[in-house]
Amino acid sequence: MDGYTISVLSNIGLFAFLAISAWILLIAGEISFGQQAYFAIGAYSGGIATAVWQWPFAAGVVIAVALGAAVGALVAWPTMRLSGLHYAIATLAFAELTRASLNVFTYRRDIEGFATGPDGANGFGDIRWVYEAGIEPGAYLAIIAGCLGAVIGLVALMSYGRGMARLRIVGEDPILAAMQGLSVTRTKIAAASLAGGIAALGGALYAHLATYIEPAQFSVMTGVHALAYGLIGGLGTVLGPILGVLIDIGLLESLRVFAGYRMIVFGGLVVLVLIVRPRGLLDEPTMRRVQAWLRR
Amino acid sequence: MLTLENLSKHFGGVHAVDGVSLTIHEGEIFGLIGPNGSGKSTTVNLITGLYAPTTGTVTLDGYDLTAMAQHERTAMGVARTFQNIRLFGNLTVAQNLWVAQNGHEQRRAHFLPRWFKAGGEHSPDIDELLKFSRLHSKRDLPASALSFGEMRRLEMARALASNPRVLLLDEPAAGASLEDGQLLAERIRDVRDRGVTVLLIEHMMELVMGISDRIAVLNFGRKIAEGSPAEVQANSDVRAAYLGSKHKDEELIHA
Ligand SMILES: Nc1ncnc2c1ncn2[C@@H]1O[C@H](COP(=O)(O)OP(=O)(O)OP(=O)(O)O)[C@@H](O)[C@H]1O
Ligand SMILES: [Mg+2]
Numbered sequence: 065m066d067g068y069t070i071s072v073l074s075n076i077g078l079f080a081f082l083a084i085s086a087w088i089l090l091i092a093g094e095i096s097f098g099q100q101a102y103f104a105i106g107a108y109s110g111g112i113a114t115a116v117w118q119w120p121f122a123a124g125v126v127i128a129v130a131l132g133a134a135v136g137a138l139v140a141w142p143t144m145r146l147s148g149l150h151y152a153i154a155t156l157a158f159a160e161l162t163r164a165s166l167n168v169f170t171y172r173r174d175i176e177g178f179a180t181g182p183d184g185a186n187g188f189g190d191i192r193w194v195y196e197a198g199i200e201p202g203a204y205l206a207i208i209a210g211c212l213g214a215v216i217g218l219v220a221l222m223s224y225g226r227g228m229a230r231l232r233i234v235g236e237d238p239i240l241a242a243m244q245g246l247s248v249t250r251t252k253i254a255a256a257s258l259a260g261g262i263a264a265l266g267g268a269l270y271a272h273l274a275t276y277i278e279p280a281q282f283s284v285m286t287g288v289h290a291l292a293y294g295l296i297g298g299l300g301t302v303l304g305p306i307l308g309v310l311i312d313i314g315l316l317e318s319l320r321v322f323a324g325y326r327m328i329v330f331g332g333l334v335v336l337v338l339i340v341r342p343r344g345l346l347d348e349p350t351m352r353r354v355q356a357w358l359r360r
Numbered sequence: 361m362l363t364l365e366n367l368s369k370h371f372g373g374v375h376a377v378d379g380v381s382l383t384i385h386e387g388e389i390f391g392l393i394g395p396n397g398s399g400k401s402t403t404v405n406l407i408t409g410l411y412a413p414t415t416g417t418v419t420l421d422g423y424d425l426t427a428m429a430q431h432e433r434t435a436m437g438v439a440r441t442f443q444n445i446r447l448f449g450n451l452t453v454a455q456n457l458w459v460a461q462n463g464h465e466q467r468r469a470h471f472l473p474r475w476f477k478a479g480g481e482h483s484p485d486i487d488e489l490l491k492f493s494r495l496h497s498k499r500d501l502p503a504s505a506l507s508f509g510e511m512r513r514l515e516m517a518r519a520l521a522s523n524p525r526v527l528l529l530d531e532p533a534a535g536a537s538l539e540d541g542q543l544l545a546e547r548i549r550d551v552r553d554r555g556v557t558v559l560l561i562e563h564m565m566e567l568v569m570g571i572s573d574r575i576a577v578l579n580f581g582r583k584i585a586e587g588s589p590a591e592v593q594a595n596s597d598v599r600a601a602y603l604g605s606k607h608k609d610e611e612l613i614h615a
Contacts, residue, residue: 229451229455229459232448232450232451233448233451233459236448236449236450237446237448239410239430239446240446240447240448241459242429242430242431243408243410243430243431243434244431244434244459244460244522245431245434245435246431246459348450348502349502352502
């Protein structure tokens with residue numbers, strides 16, 4: 065594989081975490097414009113752990129996921145009582161608050177003679193653990209793919225069990241779910257925590273690939289894209305949001321034909337899919353047909 | 361068994377239910393009728409806890425349900441169907457029943473089993489319910505793929521899956537033919553014979569008059585009559601209430 069292909073595939077993989085994160089909340093019936101905040105939390109905490117505290121990479125990833133999951137649950141607790149538009153706006157506000165906070169967040173330490181760590185709006189550079197360990201881009205792509213595989217496996221396990229059914233039930237009709245004794249609040253908090261952890265995992269992996277991060281990278285547009293990936297890819301399977309990323313980054317961004325028009329083409333595509341297939345390309349009926357066909 | 365005392369629900373100036381008192385006895389089929397907008401569905405919503413009453417109480421066997429959440433009332437043995445069918449369209453028929461049967465247990469279970477343990481929708485109870493509702497051949501179809509009549513049957517099966525003591529049916533025959541109504545009547549009697557008390561809201565007069573032990577009539581949120589089907593049909597207030605809509609009046613006379 066040449067360097068360009070590796071970098072495109074790495075990008076697709078990293079965005080897939082963010083897209084799956086927004087998709088999980090969509091399944092639970094919530095529209096979040098703020099998952100990029102967890103991506104940022106993962107990127108910053110993972111980066112601080114390895115670059116400032118000099119922890120091993122794996123520990124940095126673990127702390128990022130734990131922090132993302134914890135913040136997700138914490139933010140969900142008061143906001144889950146909001147519904148629809150109000151919830152969407154609350155997520156947006158939280159994400160912007162996070163970005164604004166990172167703009168003034170400075171935490172630097174002297175590492176081998178250099179001041180290292182987040183420096184407000186100037187960003188956070190020298191997150192170089194992966195390079196210093198001599199991990200090649202191809203190998204790092206394998207790490208990204210492995211982590212993404214683990215997330216997909218987790219969702220598959222939840223689909224095999226009752227977790228996904230719970231999310232779908234609460235997403236489809238919370239009143240009916242509550243009547244039947246499912247705790248809507250707890251389910252939604254769990255979903256938000258899971259979504260936060262997954263986005264933070266992507267963020268930590270991103271920070272170590274990019275080596276330099278800054279608050280401006282985690283803007284609302286990033287969150288809107290993450291949400292759109294699940295909506296066009298489909299709500300019927302966890303592969304839906306990944307398909308969305310493939311379409312946007314794999315096709316539109318990488319095919320130079322669309323250069324300059326990518327946002328217009330992508331926006332038009334989202335509108336078209338939402339009109340023709342409100343629950344995305346790989347929606348629930350499609351997935352049921354695929355499953356029936358596979359069982360034959 | 362199920363007692364409503366001075367139950368009211370006001371939506372702003374609309375007195376949807378206004379000081380209704382009723383007692384439904386164990387093992388009976390109790391009809392609740394009234395013209396459109398007379399407060400029948402609102403009464404059901406008050407009994408199941410979807411709405412909090414403006415005044416009054418709901419008690420089941422002496423236990424005050426008024427302050428309980430919906431799922432607590434479900435656990436106490438109150439189950440319902442909805443006038444506008446409410447199912448989990450993306451879940452299969454069997455899964456819809458499984459949720460109803462296990463929802464309240466899920467709440468208590470440990471975190472991991474609750475999210476990752478499979479199975480459950482193949483229990484003998486669910487098979488039996490599917491047979492009872494003539495939905496056995498559809499068990500693995502998504503609920504959204506069912507016909508209207510099948511959806512109504514699934515709703516009733518779901519209500520039964522929570523093993524209720526009182527079943528509240530809000531217009532289970534709406535949109536059904538007369539023959540379907542007859543089949544439904546049989547099923548409602550079967551349910552009663554299994555020991556479930558039934559509150560039946562219905563516009564199809566043949567059905568309510570035919571199978572109810574007693575009937576109460578609501579008009580503008582107030583109870584205007586209560587008694588046996590014959591007594592209710594003979595009541596002049598009831599006739600006057602139904603005169604508002606001519607065709608309903610004919611239904612009442614011909615039933
Ligand atoms: N959530 C609500 N908000 C405001 N008004 C309501 C609400 N629910 C019911 N109402 C009003 O309360 C009154 C009683 O409604 P309800 O649905 O209980 O009547 P019903 O007897 O079930 O009628 P139908 O035979 O048409 O089903 C109506 O005037 C209705 O408009
Ligand atoms: Mg009604």
